[in-house]
Amino acid sequence: MQTRDLTNINSLVPTNTLADLPIIDVAFAKNTLTSSASTRTFNISCKDDEILIEVILLNTAATYTFLPVGSLAVSDGTPSANNIVSLAGASGDKYIICIKRINGTNYVVSRNFQH
Numbered sequence: 001m002q003t004r005d006l007t008n009i010n011s012l013v014p015t016n017t018l019a020d021l022p023i024i025d026v027a028f029a030k031n032t033l034t035s036s037a038s039t040r041t042f043n044i045s046c047k048d049d050e051i052l053i054e055v056i057l058l059n060t061a062a063t064y065t066f067l068p069v070g071s072l073a074v075s076d077g078t079p080s081a082n083n084i085v086s087l088a089g090a091s092g093d094k095y096i097i098c099i100k101r102i103n104g105t106n107y108v109v110s111r112n113f114q115h
Helices: none
Strands: 023-026 030-035 039-044 050-057 061-067 072-075 084-088 093-102 105-112
Touching (some): 072 084, 084 093
Antiparallel strands (some): 050 093, 061 084, 093 105
16 A cells, blocks of 8 residues: 655645634635734634634734534633633734634634743
């Protein structure tokens, strides 16, 4: 049986640059966002089971709301209110937000990778 090297499979998925708007439509699996806003709302329209957003936050804190309602969220290991991700750190910090869909429920996890 032949095996395949899947080490760089993620590099095959194009990265989408999200526009920094008050309401952001997440229609692709791999995304980047640079934002100085303290609040943003993300509408998850992508149908993939896994979605990634790399955020460069040009602010010390931000609160992100994820739609549809019922998305369960964790920020740096701390559970938050449904649909809410809180980011806190230094301006210029990089955060990775991963959205995993299981049985129709979105699980949103964020992590600051600059600490």
